[in-house]
Amino acid sequence: MKSSAPSHSQDRVEPEAPLDAYSRIVAQVADDVGPAVVRVEGIDGSRRAGIGSGVIIAADGLVVTNSHVVNGARRVRVALVDGEITRADVIGDDPDTDLALLRSDLPAGTGRAALGDSSTLRRGHLVVAIGNPLGFESTVTAGVVSALGRSLRSRNGRLIDDVIQTDAALNPGNSGGALADGRGLVIGINTAVAGIGLGLAVPIDDATLRIVSALMREGRYRRAYLGIAGGPQPLAPRLAHQLNRPSAVQVLEVVKGSPAARGGIRPGDRLLDVDGTNVAGVADLQRLMNAEAIGRRLRVRILRDGAPLEVAVTPVELAH
Numbered sequence: 001m002k003s004s005a006p007s008h009s010q011d012r013v014e015p016e017a018p019l020d021a022y023s024r025i026v027a028q029v030a031d032d033v034g035p036a037v038v039r040v041e042g043i044d045g046s047r048r049a050g051i052g053s054g055v056i057i058a059a060d061g062l063v064v065t066n067s068h069v070v071n072g073a074r075r076v077r078v079a080l081v082d083g084e085i086t087r088a089d090v091i092g093d094d095p096d097t098d099l100a101l102l103r104s105d106l107p108a109g110t111g112r113a114a115l116g117d118s119s120t121l122r123r124g125h126l127v128v129a130i131g132n133p134l135g136f137e138s139t140v141t142a143g144v145v146s147a148l149g150r151s152l153r154s155r156n157g158r159l160i161d162d163v164i165q166t167d168a169a170l171n172p173g174n175s176g177g178a179l180a181d182g183r184g185l186v187i188g189i190n191t192a193v194a195g196i197g198l199g200l201a202v203p204i205d206d207a208t209l210r211i212v213s214a215l216m217r218e219g220r221y222r223r224a225y226l227g228i229a230g231g232p233q234p235l236a237p238r239l240a241h242q243l244n245r246p247s248a249v250q251v252l253e254v255v256k257g258s259p260a261a262r263g264g265i266r267p268g269d270r271l272l273d274v275d276g277t278n279v280a281g282v283a284d285l286q287r288l289m290n291a292e293a294i295g296r297r298l299r300v301r302i303l304r305d306g307a308p309l310e311v312a313v314t315p316v317e318l319a320h
Helices: 018-036 207-216 239-245 282-288
Strands: 037-044 045-057 064-067 075-079 085-094 099-104 126-131 139-153 159-166 177-181 186-195 198-203 230-234 247-252 270-274 298-304 307-313
Touching: 018 037, 018 139, 018 177, 037 064, 045 126, 045 177, 075 099, 075 139, 085 207, 099 207, 126 159, 126 298, 139 198, 139 307, 159 186, 159 282, 177 247, 247 282
Parallel strands: none
Antiparallel strands: 037 045, 037 075, 045 064, 064 099, 075 085, 085 099, 126 139, 126 177, 139 159, 159 198, 177 186, 186 198, 230 247, 247 270, 270 298, 298 307
């Protein structure tokens, strides 16, 4: 008598293992974004001045990378994923955000990356880093967003705001490469290795896109200059309640002859707002010092000897 038990040879549909789904997402992102990630080499005379990665963002050969990768280079070349090497020109550079824009005559049909919006990111979101670390081409690593809103000091000393922190493995050579989300959209440009298991990326957001647009048009991003040095300082509870803010920017130094000095700002003053916009920290003030503020008379409300006071300041263009 034959058993009625099902045969082991019958096909069974197994539920998808979570790791398989994760792997498929990472592999798809690598397939979508990988062809648009290039190796970037800065050449100074007969020696290589810098090496990193770059991301093709437009069909006409626009490549975004890190400023420090091409800074000081007399010429630049990019290597595509198929090994083809072509020359590139630096058409814009902004050391303050560690971003640079290149243009290269790329072969027809070369892939380009689609840009996303880093403002949609949350801690724990899957991210994929693609670059050329330590000379290993088209390396893919994956991880999660560890934190948002970090600050990174550029080589010029300026704070880069809202930096993305990730645990996707990054090594020298990843700089300028793509940080993509699970949909294959580039939401950051890897810019630094901060420590073991910790990487940082400049976010792709409205502010970054404005800088990239300015680099395309003018080759630089214009910023306003006040001439102060300072840092955030918490306000005493009574003042915080009275002024409806927890902190202000403490002025530690005023550059002689600067717009701040001419406007009457002194060391020890605390900046409260500029033209009605709160400045609770240095990053708030830096965001306001854009091209539109150059040569414009600004109302700056300060706190001096415990009392609010308004002064007028006219920023000038920051010289590099």
